[in-house]
Amino acid sequence: MTQSIALGEDYPEIRTGVRAICKNFPGSYWRGLDEKQEYPEAFVTALTEAGYLGALIPEEYGGTGLPLRAASVILEEIHRSGCNAAACHAQLYIMGTLLRHGSAAQKQQFLPGIASGALRLQAFGVTEPSTGTDTTQLKTRAVRDGDHFVIHGQKVWTSRALQSDLLLLLARTSPAAEDKKRGNGLSVFLVDLRDSVGKGLEIRKLPAMINHNTTELFFDGLRVPAANLIGEEGKGFRYLLDGLNAERILIAAEALGDARWFIRTATDYAKERIVFDRPIGQNQGVQFPIARAYAETEAAELMLRKAAALFDAAEACGPEANIAKLLAADASWKAGEACMQTHGGFGLAREYDIERKWRETRLFQIAPISTNLILAYLGEHVLGMPRSY
Numbered sequence: 001m002t003q004s005i006a007l008g009e010d011y012p013e014i015r016t017g018v019r020a021i022c023k024n025f026p027g028s029y030w031r032g033l034d035e036k037q038e039y040p041e042a043f044v045t046a047l048t049e050a051g052y053l054g055a056l057i058p059e060e061y062g063g064t065g066l067p068l069r070a071a072s073v074i075l076e077e078i079h080r081s082g083c084n085a086a087a088c089h090a091q092l093y094i095m096g097t098l099l100r101h102g103s104a105a106q107k108q109q110f111l112p113g114i115a116s117g118a119l120r121l122q123a124f125g126v127t128e129p130s131t132g133t134d135t136t137q138l139k140t141r142a143v144r145d146g147d148h149f150v151i152h153g154q155k156v157w158t159s160r161a162l163q164s165d166l167l168l169l170l171a172r173t174s175p176a177a178e179d180k181k182r183g184n185g186l187s188v189f190l191v192d193l194r195d196s197v198g199k200g201l202e203i204r205k206l207p208a209m210i211n212h213n214t215t216e217l218f219f220d221g222l223r224v225p226a227a228n229l230i231g232e233e234g235k236g237f238r239y240l241l242d243g244l245n246a247e248r249i250l251i252a253a254e255a256l257g258d259a260r261w262f263i264r265t266a267t268d269y270a271k272e273r274i275v276f277d278r279p280i281g282q283n284q285g286v287q288f289p290i291a292r293a294y295a296e297t298e299a300a301e302l303m304l305r306k307a308a309a310l311f312d313a314a315e316a317c318g319p320e321a322n323i324a325k326l327l328a329a330d331a332s333w334k335a336g337e338a339c340m341q342t343h344g345g346f347g348l349a350r351e352y353d354i355e356r357k358w359r360e361t362r363l364f365q366i367a368p369i370s371t372n373l374i375l376a377y378l379g380e381h382v383l384g385m386p387r388s389y
């Protein structure tokens, strides 16, 4: 008996709705922001008002309670339309830490506002300048003082801190352990940014290759109410790990959307552009890189769907989520290269948006996790080889 697997475009109503919004934000909108390094406020407002950014928040808190697969479709469609979700994607998933580990009172206090968009929780302070990927060794300290914690330290690449009301902060509440429990001693706090700047927190813009609204944070005695500690003190690293699979899958969806945009743009141009009296796409040297990127994108989508299906079934999905992110990031980078090359000199012309998307998709090789660290995870935890670092 032949079994068929229907894999077409799932969640068609979400795809149609997101595409309709994205139509109002063409390349010229993004190029204008890029030049001034400004935040896409109107775009984020449109997505918020349509309810897409509350997709993963349960209905009892005012969200739409959709599965992760639906959220991945939202992000894929944004990127596939030539837009960029980086300005607001974190609103979808940072709240997961609060949802899974926050107290009933914290959830009641914050989740309805996050679901409606009245409260923006889209900044996540983990990376530090001196420790990088070695998160367990981070140095920012939170010391208990009565009913507050006092924060000293520094974060780097904290994106959207200037456009966020709340920040999820990972800080050290006891010294780093040498043993296998290296992650112990870190805690997660919900910091109200509206009440912090100038009172022990300074936020500085960090200009980057892409318009990512990212910042550096300097903590010098910021007082955070102990009531804003999420879950148990010292368990923050474990809470962080709990949220990583969702993040990997959602970022893979963005890369997949980019790959689809590049492939469509390259294919259209390859069919239209006539050089030496024939369409350039008739040359295998032009056609094959696009076809290869297409094949790799299809494969990445399968892994992404598998990872999301496991996640939504509450099954373990670490390997699949990481592989999906790796394959989708590679597929989008190859598709970007093929698209750039297919356009010849025009690939570099700003008005084609290719160079912007090409710069944007390069990020997925590095953040939120670099390719090497995914390979190290697979080598050690899936294939059982010795830890390489």
Ligand SMILES: Cc1cc2nc3c(=O)[nH]c(=O)nc-3n(C[C@H](O)[C@H](O)[C@H](O)COP(=O)(O)OP(=O)(O)OC[C@H]3O[C@@H](n4cnc5c(N)ncnc54)[C@H](O)[C@@H]3O)c2cc1C
Binding pocket: 123, 124, 125, 126, 127, 131, 132, 133, 134, 156, 157, 158, 159, 160, 208, 212, 214, 363, 366, 367, 368, 369, 370, 371, 372, 373, 376, 388, 389
């Ligand atoms: C635009 C942008 C936005 C970001 N937004 C956020 C954010 O909102 N919040 C946040 O907390 N962070 C954010 N980051 C930080 C991001 O997560 C890190 O840049 C990323 O995890 C890599 O860490 P690093 O830059 O410190 O590189 P490092 O850890 O210094 O690594 C440098 C290079 O060495 C490689 N490397 C390191 N150790 C090993 C090893 N053992 N084996 C093999 N290779 C290794 C890495 O793969 C990498 O290529 C952002 C970064 C960027 C660029």
